Amino acid sequence: MTEFPITDNDGLVQSTCETDEVLRLLADASRRRVVVSLENCESNWIHREQLAQRLGVPHEDETISGWERDLHHIHLPLLEDMGLIEYDSQEGMIRHYRCERLSDILTAVDPQ
Template sequence: MANNDGNNTADQPEPQEPESDVLSATLSVDAVFELLASNQRRDMLHVLRDDPEKTATVTELITHLMDQEAQRTGTRPGRDQLEMTVHHIHLPKLTDAGIVEYDARSQELRYWPDKRLEALLDYISEWDLA
């Protein structure tokens, strides 16, 4: 069969539409557990996942983490210490796993969904509320 350009398209596969905006599970179970082991990373993932654009700035995330920590413990953590933890621990883990893309110039993060991670994140969240 030839297309309008005269090229044979019978051997070319049809492009596949993604099933949804959530990628199929690509992380190993160990990687998912590693990412979700920190309540701060879980909080960051919730913010990113729940944002309509799947984005947030580092400043927004740090402010959210400070609020969450104050709720959990009754004391507000120091912003500088939390910012160092985010930049040197949490962001590298999330970007190395391919879950977050980080633009250092704009200080913006973009979340790339993973079904396995989100299923366990939801389960942990329900358990935390119980």
């Protein structure tokens, strides 16, 4: 399988991912929203609560506390296992890295 680099803001490779891993990760619609929100951050750092607020705003049937719970227990651990983020669960801080393959697939799946 082909591996794709996951880089920080300075372009340094932090880890790699494979296409199958990316596709498994993006199979979940909620996780796609999480990744898009992280990619749209001005900084590569965000607090879990801020991310939950961004995700909870456009959909009235979802709560910010529900998002924060799902982020902490489901989405962020998966993203961290793949190497796309570093997550300090005690402080709630998330450092996001970039993967061009992930961005390409997101654009192809959901062009908005």
